[in-house]
Amino acid sequence: MRYNYLAIEGSIGSGKTTLAKMLAKDFNARLLLERFAENPFLERFYQDAKQYAFSTEMSFLADRYQQLEQFFKPDIFQPKIISDYAYFKSLIFAQQNLDPREFALYRQFYEISFKQMPSPDLILHLNRPTAHLLKLIKHRGRTYEQEIQETYLNELKQNYLQFYKVSSQHKILILDLGEMDFVKDKEALHLIVKLLENEYPEGVSYVEMNKS
DSSP states (O other), rough: OOSSEEEEEEESSSSSSHHHHHHHHHHHHHOOOGGGGGGGGHHHHHHHHHHHHHHHHHHHHHHHHHHHHHOOOOSSSSOOEEEEEOTTTTHHHHHSOOOOOHHHHHHHHHHHHHTTTTOOOEEEEEOOOOHHHHHHHHHTTOOOGTTTOOHHHHHHHHHHHHHHHHHSSEEEEEETTTTTOOOHHHHHHHHHHHHHHHHOOOOEEEOEEEEE
């Protein structure tokens, strides 16, 4: 892998954590996983988004900052890092879930927290059809996620794309996976690994993988 710090992004259910674990094993990289299960407000957010949105997003913000601050220390034995999130997802989700006044306050905390944080060398964004995302979410069986609506996922996908349009300082590879199963299909995983050998320009690059 050409990149020392790879962050895998994408909508809910796209396979970020699964792919991060597989790649970290292949590349002997340190694995940085989002600690969503430790957020005490997340399940309540899915029950009452309006009431618990700000608490949920602030909890994620604080935990991501603490996790990243502790994680970025040199390791000569495992110099590469693979994560199942990029810190800027805090801003994308907050903008979607908070009202404008809450978001304005949230953004102040975000900019203070991540001002000096290292950015990923490459962001690999997993893109899938919304209908397939819903199937994957149902299959993994997290109770509090079962009421996620198609409209919410569509809006989230658009918010990611809007963010990427103004993120010219990042190298972003959008990988259109369709319904590809890179867990069962080793050839599909091999194709993804090969893509990580390439150098990509700043801004957005796009690769479509048509295997099913």
